[in-house]
Amino acid sequence: MIEVRELTKYYGERPAIRNLSFDIQAGEIVGFLGLNGAGKSTTLKILGCVLLPSSGQVRVDGLEVTSQPHEVRGKIGFLPDTAPLYNEMTVGGYLAFAARLRGVASRDTPARVRESEEKLGLSEVHDDLIGTLSYGFRQRVGVAQALVHRPHLLILDEPAAGLDPVQIVEMRGLIRGLRGDHTVLISSHFLSEISQTCDRLLVIQAGEIVAQGTEDELAASLGAPGEIEVAVRAPAPKALDVVRQVSSVLDVRIAHATNQEIVLKVRAREERRPEIARALILTGHELLRLDRSTSRLESVFIELAHRKPEGPS
Amino acid sequence: MNAALLIARRELGTHLRTMSGYVIAAAVLLVEGILFNAFALGTQQDKHSAEVLSDFFYFSSGMTMTAAIFLSMRLLAEERQTGTLVLLTSSPVRDRDIILGKFISAFLFLALMILATAFMPALIMVNGKLSFGQVAAGYLGLLLLGSSALAIGTLGSALVRSQLLAVILSAAMLVAMIIVWLLAGVSERPLNDVFMALALWGRHFPPFQAGVINLRDVAYYILVTYFALFLATRVLEARRWQ
Numbered sequence: 001m002i003e004v005r006e007l008t009k010y011y012g013e014r015p016a017i018r019n020l021s022f023d024i025q026a027g028e029i030v031g032f033l034g035l036n037g038a039g040k041s042t043t044l045k046i047l048g049c050v051l052l053p054s055s056g057q058v059r060v061d062g063l064e065v066t067s068q069p070h071e072v073r074g075k076i077g078f079l080p081d082t083a084p085l086y087n088e089m090t091v092g093g094y095l096a097f098a099a100r101l102r103g104v105a106s107r108d109t110p111a112r113v114r115e116s117e118e119k120l121g122l123s124e125v126h127d128d129l130i131g132t133l134s135y136g137f138r139q140r141v142g143v144a145q146a147l148v149h150r151p152h153l154l155i156l157d158e159p160a161a162g163l164d165p166v167q168i169v170e171m172r173g174l175i176r177g178l179r180g181d182h183t184v185l186i187s188s189h190f191l192s193e194i195s196q197t198c199d200r201l202l203v204i205q206a207g208e209i210v211a212q213g214t215e216d217e218l219a220a221s222l223g224a225p226g227e228i229e230v231a232v233r234a235p236a237p238k239a240l241d242v243v244r245q246v247s248s249v250l251d252v253r254i255a256h257a258t259n260q261e262i263v264l265k266v267r268a269r270e271e272r273r274p275e276i277a278r279a280l281i282l283t284g285h286e287l288l289r290l291d292r293s294t295s296r297l298e299s300v301f302i303e304l305a306h307r308k309p310e311g312p313s
Numbered sequence: 314m315n316a317a318l319l320i321a322r323r324e325l326g327t328h329l330r331t332m333s334g335y336v337i338a339a340a341v342l343l344v345e346g347i348l349f350n351a352f353a354l355g356t357q358q359d360k361h362s363a364e365v366l367s368d369f370f371y372f373s374s375g376m377t378m379t380a381a382i383f384l385s386m387r388l389l390a391e392e393r394q395t396g397t398l399v400l401l402t403s404s405p406v407r408d409r410d411i412i413l414g415k416f417i418s419a420f421l422f423l424a425l426m427i428l429a430t431a432f433m434p435a436l437i438m439v440n441g442k443l444s445f446g447q448v449a450a451g452y453l454g455l456l457l458l459g460s461s462a463l464a465i466g467t468l469g470s471a472l473v474r475s476q477l478l479a480v481i482l483s484a485a486m487l488v489a490m491i492i493v494w495l496l497a498g499v500s501e502r503p504l505n506d507v508f509m510a511l512a513l514w515g516r517h518f519p520p521f522q523a524g525v526i527n528l529r530d531v532a533y534y535i536l537v538t539y540f541a542l543f544l545a546t547r548v549l550e551a552r553r554w555q
Contacts, residue, residue: 011555048399048403049402049403050399050402050403050553051553051554051555052553052554070405070407071405073403073404073405073406074405076403078399078403080396080399080403082396083396084396084397084398084399084400085397086323086327086397088327088330088331089323089326097319097323098400098404100319101316101319101320101400101401101404101405101406102404102405103405145400
């Protein structure tokens with residue numbers, strides 16, 4: 001779907017990105033992760049055919065972005081870091097305009113607008129002026145304009161930035177709902193935010209890719225054992241021993257205990273969540289919660305974000 | 314629908330839905346009305362209707378250029394400032410269609426504003442006799458002059474991010490093109506002929522004012538419009554390389 005080779009972009013004398021190379025397969029949801037100024041937005045703007053690269057090749061569906069930008073733009077939906085919204089237009093009018101710009105026939109436009117509004121939960125504000133909407137709704141309209149023409153590739157630059165926790169959860173659900181219909185590339189500077197939504201992560205630092213893979217692969221590449229958080233109904237005096245006996249588990253400790261639940265922190269060499277769950281249930285424990293530890297995700301990201309790019313610079 | 318017309322329709326809707334267009338139109342019509350009453354109609358000496366009409370087009374040409382600069386300031390500068398230009402530049406729309414669409418919308422609004430002044434020539438009919446040929450030629454001249462000024466304003470708006478800077482830059486380019494005839498007085502042939510031919514107002518507008526349509530003047534305004542829009546398109550294209 002996307003092939004990027006040796007992509008470089010200079011702003012004046014300063015390189016924003018250098019020799020980026022990666023592939024994205026059709027149907028994947030890929031997270032593009034990096035700190036502010038790492039080069040995420042520049043890369044996404046090039047993929048979105050808004051900017052042209054200084055050198056390198058980018059192919060979308062076999063089409064070259066520098067020589068066939070017009071054709072590439074018809075295949076993508078792009079949400080930049082600031083949603084491009086006209087405050088004086090209604091949501092329905094704006095989405096119809098976006099659809100027509102992307103080549104949707106006028107007879108199909110009302111159905112496409114309805115479809116994207118339903119996907120993003122915007123039906124109730126169809127006739128509202130965009131300028132009167134809350135920030136969360138405005139972000140949704142931004143996503144809706146990117147997918148109103150059913151693009152093959154959806155590029156979302158920090159779609160959850162500025163949203164409150166409830167809106168972030170909603171946005172995560174919306175993006176998960178796009179799986180299957182679109183190839184999606186999302187940028188963020190929160191690993192915990194996109195690791196739950198994406199199949200794979202690309203980590204960019206100072207304009208270069210420093211790591212790529214699933215969250216577990218990234219953790220493994222750093223030699224960081226996975227930390228898992230397990231909550232069981234109290235009392236559970238044997239839970240610690242049961243988990244300790246699961247193979248590959250390195251260390252188990254009680255993080256905190258109340259009258260209702262006991263929370264264990266487990267470190268394992270590799271993915272052992274199913275085995276831990278099975279062991280606890282088979283020994284009669286009531287399993288309340290089992291997930292990767294969020295603090296571990298952030299430490300993995302911080303480690304990656306400060307990693308020096310490999311190879312000659 | 315062609316992308317340029319699609320953009321033009323949305324932009325025209327914005328001109329008609331927001332206050333800024335009406336404020337510019339109201340201010341221009343107010344000033345033009347005052348000038349018309351004070352200088353065209355209100356002088357003590359007797360004037361022929363044709364002279365009054367010529368004075369009216371004289372004032373209107375200045376106000377039309379002023380309105381064009383203010384109408385065009387937001388066309389691209391505002392979109393870049395607010396980040397909405399990305400919607401157009403990431404869509405399968407050619408840069409020339411973006412420029413053309415924006416120009417068409419502003420031109421239609423300017424044309425509506427120019428036509429709204431038609432009551433002033435009509436007032437001449439109360440005490441005089443109106444030459445409809447002179448009226449038609451004068452309005453054609455205003456539309457052509459307005460089109461050139463708008464295109465220069467569009468170029469100014471493409472060059473900078475701030476609307477205020479866009480007005481200053483566009484006004485500077487416009488004034489330079491108006492006063493270029495001054496250079497004709499201090500240069501020799503054939504250079505002075507070139508300077509005279511380039512002058513946006515002094516050489517090409519007075520014939521329209523007097524009711525005369527020269528193909529040369531029509532072609533000049535169309536060429537200025539085309540050239541300025543062509544440059545604005547190139548500026549937009551160049552921004553993708555920045």
